[in-house]
Structures are given as C-alpha cells and as structure tokens.
Amino acid sequence: MSRETVVNLILAVLLLAVPLLANAVGQPFYITLATRIAILALAATGLNLALGLGGLVSFGHAAFFGIGGYAAGILATHGFSGDPLIFGLSGTNLMPVIWLVAAVTAGLAGLAIGAISLRTSGVYFIMITLAFAQMVYYFAVSWPAYGGEDGLSILVRNQFPGVNSMRPLSFFLICYVVLLVSIGLFALIRASRFGSALQAARQNPVRVATVGIRPFRIRLTAFAISAMMTGLAGALFADLNRFVSPSMLSWHMSGELIVLIILGGTGRLFGPLAGAALYVIIEYALGGITERWQFFLGLILLGVVLFARGGLLGFVTGKARHG
Amino acid sequence: MKKLLSAATLVLAVGASSLAMAEPVKIGMITTLSGGGAGLGVDSRDGFMLAIKQSGNKDIEVITEDDGQKPELAVQIADKMIQSDQVDILTGIVWSNLLMAVAPSAVAQGKFYVSTNAAPAALAGANCNPLYFNAAYQNDNLHEAMGEYANKDYKKLFIMAPNYPAGKDSLTGFKRYFKGELAAEVYTQVGQTDYAAEIAQIRASGADGVFAFLPGGMGIAFMKQYAQSGVNLPIMGPGFSFSQDVLPAIGDAALGVKASGQWVKDLDNEANKKFVADFQQEYNRLPSLYAVQAYDAAQLILSAAAKADVKDTEAFRAELLKADIKSPRGNFKFNTNQHPIQDIYVTEVTKEGDVLTNKTVEKIFTDHGDAYAKDCKM
Amino acid sequence: MTFALALEQLLNGLQLGVMLFLMAAGLTLIFGVMGLINLAHGSLYMVGAFACATVAAWTGSFWLGLIASLACAAAAGAIVELLVIRRLYDRDHLDQVLATFALILIFSEGTRWMFGSFPLYLDIPPLLQGAVALPGGTQYPLYRLAIIAAGAVVAFALYLLISRTRLGIRIRAGESDREMIGALGVDIRTLYTVVFALGAALAGFAGAMVGALQSVQVGMGEPVLILAFVVIVIGGIGSIKGALLGALLVGVIDTMGRFLLPKVFVLFVPPSQAGMIGGALASMLIYIVMALILAVKPRGLFPPAHA
Structure with missing residues (x-):
C-alpha cells in the first residue's frame, strides 16, 4: 500500500468515526459539521473530475451546485404542498428521486454550458464558466416564484426509504455512503480508457487529436458528469440546511469549491475530502477565535498556494505532484 | 468558545427575596459582523447588549456569532447553538433571507425566535408561529407609512426598489396606501451601485416626487448621484434607507429627505x-x-x-406577549401574529451641528399593525 | 422616448464604460505582460477609494485624496507584487486564481479591521458639483462628464506610453516574448513590478473617482471586478484596444438594457411584472452577450496577434 492510500483510508475512517463518537457523547453538532464536510467533498469531487483530471478550470461550478439545490427545494416544496409541478407531475420528498432529478438537471445544464464554454480555453474558459454561473445567479435572485433572493425553505427534510433522515447521524451516513460511492466512481473513471484519454487531452491535446480522439467530446462528457456529481451534492446540501438560496450560486461558492480541491491536492482521489475537512475545520475553529477569521483564512490559503504545493495530501505524502 | 459576554453564574438567591427565581436563559445571537452589511449587525448587537448590561441580570447568557451575511453559515451556527450550546432563544438576524433559513427550523425544534429586524411577510401571515416574535416591525410597515404620507402632497410618483422579495414587498406596501398615480415602477438590480440610468428616467418621467427603497450601500450611491443630477424632485423612503448608520456616508445630499420610522432619535419620552x-x-x-x-x-x-421559566414554553410565551417594557419607541404592544402594533412617524433629515440625523415631522399612523395578521391563525 | 433621454442614457453608458476601462486596462495589461490572472484587482480599486476618502477627510481636499489614491494603490500593488504575485508567474492559472482569491479575503477583512464596518464619506469636489445643460434641453451631472474626460485622457496617455516610450517598448516586448526581453538585458523583475503598480494605480484611480459617486465600503470592488473581467474577455485578453472597446460595449449595453428592456416587456405584461422581468433579464444581459461573443469568437473580439 502506498503512503497516499494509507492516508486516504485514515481520512475515510476518521470521517466516519467522528460523528459516531459525537453521537455517543451527545454532541450532535459535530455530526452536522461532518455532514457538511462530506457534502462539500462530494461537490469538490465532481469539480475534481473536470479540473483535476481534465484540466478544465471551471469557475462556475456553483451553478451546478445551486441547480441541484434548487431541484431539491422545488421538488420538496411541491411535494409538501401537493401543487403539481409541470406537465401534471407532482413534487416528491423521496431522496432517491430528488437526487436523480438534481443530477440529471445539473448534467443537462453542464452539457449546455460545456458545449459553449469548451470552445474556449485557458483564462477564457475560466471567465466564460463564471459568466454562465452569474447568469444563473441573477436569474435565481430575480425569479419570484421560488423565493428569489430570500431563498426557499424545506420545512421537513426529505425522506430516504427505511431511514429516519431527520436524525443527524442517519443523514450523515446517507451522505457518507454517497460520497464514498462517488469517490469510487471517480477512481473507476480515472483508471478507465476514457479517463486516460481525458488526462492525455489535458497534458497533450495535439497528440490526442492525432490518435483520432476528439478532445472536445471527451471533455464535454467529463464536464457533464462533473456537473452531475456537483448537482447531487447541491441536493444534499439543501437537505442539510433545509434551505436553498441564490448564495449557493454565487461566485464565492465557485471559488470555495476550487479552494477545497487545491487545499487537499489537485487531481488526487481523496484531495477534495482532505480539502473540505481542512476548510470546514479552519472556518469553524477560526470563527470561534476571532471575528476577523476571513483575514486569517486568506493568509492560510495564501501560504498553501505559495509554500505547500500539492495541498494537504501532497504535504502529508511528501509528493509535491501537481495534478 | 465564543465570547461569553455575560457568563452564566450560579446565583443562589438565599432566603426569600423578591427577585424571581428564574432559570438561567441562554440566548444565541446570530448577526452580521463581517462583510458589507456588518454595520447593521454591529448596531444590533450593541443595542441588544446595552439592555442586557443595564439589567444587571447575571442569569442571562448571550452567545454571539457572525453569520457573514451568508444563509448557509447562519444555518450552521443555528444548528450549533441549538444542538451543542442548547440555547433557549435565537435572535439577531438582520436579513430576511437569512431569517427564512434559520427561523422556521428553529421554532420547529421548539426554540423561541425573537427577531431584531428582518420581518418577511412569509412569517407574518398564514405561516406565523407561536414561538416566533418580531420586535421590530413587519417589512411592509414603513413603506405603508410613506404611501399614506405621500397622499398629502403628491399626485404622481416614481417608485423604485431592488428586484428581490423585500423590494417587491416594499412597493406593494407603498401602493397599499398611496392613492395617486404612478409615473413608473422600477426594479433595480440587487447591489447595484450606479443609478444614472434610473435618474435619467426620473428626469423624463414627469413625476412630482420619488419614493425609493434602497437599503445600505445602494441608497448611499443613489442619493449622492441624485444630488448631482440636477433633478430636484423630493425624495422619500423608509427609515432604514436614511438610518444613522448610512447618513454620514451620504452627507449633505440627504438633507431634507422625508422618511418613515417607528422610532426617531428625538421622540419625547423618558x-x-x-x-x-x-x-x-x-x-x-x-x-x-x-x-x-x-x-x-x-x-x-x-x-x-x-416572570417565567424559559423552559416552560407556554408561560414564557404568555409573558413575552404582554410586552411589559418601556420602549424608546413609546407605545408598543404585540398583534395577534406577534408582530408589533406601534406608532409610525415621518421624519426629515437635518443637521445638528455637524451631525446629520433625523427629526420628527409628524405621527402618520397610531397603533399600526400589519396587513398579514388577519391570515394568522394561532 | 425623447432625444434628450436617449442622449442622457447614452452618456451614462459611456461613463460606465470609461470606468470599466480604467479597471480593465490594468487587468489586461497585467495579463498580457505577465500572463497573470489577478482576482485581487478589485481590492486595489477599494484601496484607492479608501485612501481618497481618508485623505479627503483629513485635508478637506478631494484632489489630495485623488493623488493619495494613486499613490496608495500603486504602493499596495507593488508590495503585493513583491511579496506574493512574483512567485505566481510560472504557476498555472489555478494557483493564481486561488492565491489572488486569498488576497481578496485578506484585503477586505484587513480594510474592515482598519476602518470599521461603516461606509466612509467621500464627496465630489466643489469644482465639479452640479449639472450642466445639454443639447435637447436636459441636464447632465458635471462630475460624470469629468469622468468621461478623465477616462479619455487616461486612454490616450496609455496609448502614448505604450507606443512612444521606452517602458512601452519593453511592455510590448514582454507581451510578445518573455524570454527574449530577459536576454536583451532588461531587468524583467523590475519591469513586472512597475507594470503591476501601474495597473494597480489605474484601479485605485477608478476607485477614488467612483467612490465620490457611490458608497466607499468594503467589498465595493467585487461587482466591478467581475464586470471588468467580462470586458477583457469580450475584448480579447491582453489587448488594450480590446479593453477599451469591450468596456464601452459593456457600459452601453448594460445601461441601455436596464433602461429599455422593461419598456419592451410593458408591451406584453402589466407594468409591475414588466419591471421585474425586464430587470431580471437586464441583469443577465451582459453575461448573455459575453457567452454569445465567445461562442462565435472564442478568443474575444480583438485577440492580440502574437499569442
């Protein structure tokens, strides 16, 4: 077993152990914190597929995160009120259905946004993805039907068959399983022919093109899958907070997702989890010490970029690999 | 963890004292102490803590945390306060969108929420809740007051608000009372900083006055630009657009502006x-x-x-409802939907020496409630 | 709609465009010469506004404040370049995005630390107060006309600087071939610091000018930053000419959209709804335009020839 695998295992076990312990000693808030870590890690794992493997620096993944969140919020609202949604279809409060809708909607948005954005590259790509996310953001702020700027409350957390999702620990376990499955999927994709082509397209697009593979299609597929994962995370995030609002779509959110990945280690399997854990812990711990926590968060992030290339995992495993 | 601003100490009142043997009350204050809107949160916190300090009550513990004006963060803090700190009462949120994220789930978990500012229509009508109190107003109130006031001198108004729910509530509230004609009803972008395009429309509109609801930095920008535009129509707005926190930044451009408020600094009471x-x-x-x-x-x-133990929800609620306080606002009582019934004044921005402030012009509403109370079934 | 109103709105669009150009010029220069994407450019804009407000409050003179804003923003830019940015030139865009994102947090919270949470007061100088008459019988604020003029002067000065001076030659050389210019014996590190400080000074100047019209507060740079990025992407990153035309395009489209779209919708739906829908669409308009332009021309309207 390589050193990174050992670290990954430890991370996975720790993320499970902390909430179990917190539950045993009656400190349910730490379960909530761990759930938040798991969900943000899931969102960042989605982005990692595009960014880490494909080299597609998307500064607009908040769009997919928010779309997933709104899918959950809107379905739950209609499920609760009984008003039909569209085409006579009703809402629902069943998580698996909501997840499916969230992922598919985000995936379709990813296809549309990707199809235009992937014509560009470099800084243009960063900025056009940001522009699309801003478009969705302003749409959500001004569209009155689902709360606009005020957002949308989910009065009762959605249900998972056979589990009491209102219990913090049960909901954490749901998120934990979804995260592990997604990380597994990420590993499968990375090892597949598709994954190799995607990484090759990042490292040497000309060569890939000469072998007869069209980088555009591969990238678009990766971008859409990436959007689906992030959208799924958005749906879970909505259920965690029992609330959705345009702030899930803001450019700060896109920035945070990128931060999570770099903090953990770009392109690494457990990078997003390591990054999310570190970020949430820093935010929580610093917030407890000083009102100026954002100042120190900035200093820490700056330190990581300048001096700890490869992120937390790169630092721990001693390999300053980048991507 | 957080600043324990007045730590709970176990005070054992020995013997039969006239002091009530109340249980310690734990209050979680979530408010905006960082980011662009921090000024409002800082004032909320300071006002709140002043009352706590003056009371000298050692059985009240207040935990304050910064929500950074982010709904997700507010929810996380609320979860922590409810689950870990086991607070009895939550309070302090400035913004409607953050309140909508926190309050419904807090009261669903059996905690009191006493709002110090945000008062969306969504929680005042059919979705009112026995554990949700609003100590400020209902969002529409100050706009309604200006609508009533405008009836006196204005025939045709240009009205304007940001394109978000509080902005729509604002213009709805205004129109509920204003009987004259509207030259235009304009919705601006949230966080907009340049109002040249709107000012040009005002100039061309043929209106005889302007009602603008533009809170915080938006109002500062609009007033400064309006003052330079050569348009001289009178401006009016709800009190928080010309509150003490923004007046210094607007400067003399605010002089003469009419606004509404349920409190004015010069109200004549002890x-x-x-x-x-x-x-x-x-x-x-x-x-x-x-x-x-x-x-x-x-x-x-x-x-x-x-008078009551906070753990005894019914009794505590009954005591809150009595509103047995001496408010700087003067008359204050709760409506059936647990929002205030109070007087509302029209004010004018003036200068006291070098300091810009508001002075009372007239009382426009006496014992004013809100339009949503009738939908509240409690 | 009268001619006077249309003219006034056009001037408004022009004025917004000029402000955006001051921001975008620095951004695009820094990207063109150093290949750096700087999210913290909005923070330098904020530094300029705070410096101007503070000095104007001390001395009572807006003009001293304006000088201070140039000096402070340039100094802040140079310090940041020396301490942080210079380590990022050979990194990928990802690291640059993260590092400058961190700088935003540091600048914003640091400024609040020093100045508190309340907006500062900054007024227009007496010389530029009031409005002047325009053809068509309407009036227009003198200060906004002054901004347009200042922007035109800066644009012309930048053109002279780049096409006629030694520094300009080096900047152009740096844009086309970074290794070459080092080999020619130009001290490239100093050149980079100077270019960064120049861009920062432009942003600070914009912040001070706009600060007098708006609210000087923490976070004021972020909306402008995003618009400035839209501008340079539309114009073609690295091109000053592209930045100028992109800025004017964005300024006019944004202003006209906010003005005209609600009027269009009024033909179909009730006024109050038209305001909301038109307003919503207007706020998305420039992003839609940007997406359309990039879909057709992926490198912007005026991509620099060499890259």
Missing part, C-alpha cells in the same frame, strides 16, 4: 432620552433603528425571563 444618552455614552456614536429594535428585543426577553 425611555428614549435615557436610551439615546446611554447608547452614546457606551459606544460613542448615535444609535440607529437597528440598535433600538435589538434593545427592545432584549428588553422583551428580560421582561419575560423575570
């Missing part, structure tokens, strides 16, 4: 004089509307805590 003096002494600046609202929220909690 409680108000004492409040204004104490606040200035403690913090070395003039209090704003937000400070008064939070001060009263704290007074309400203190008044109930003196």
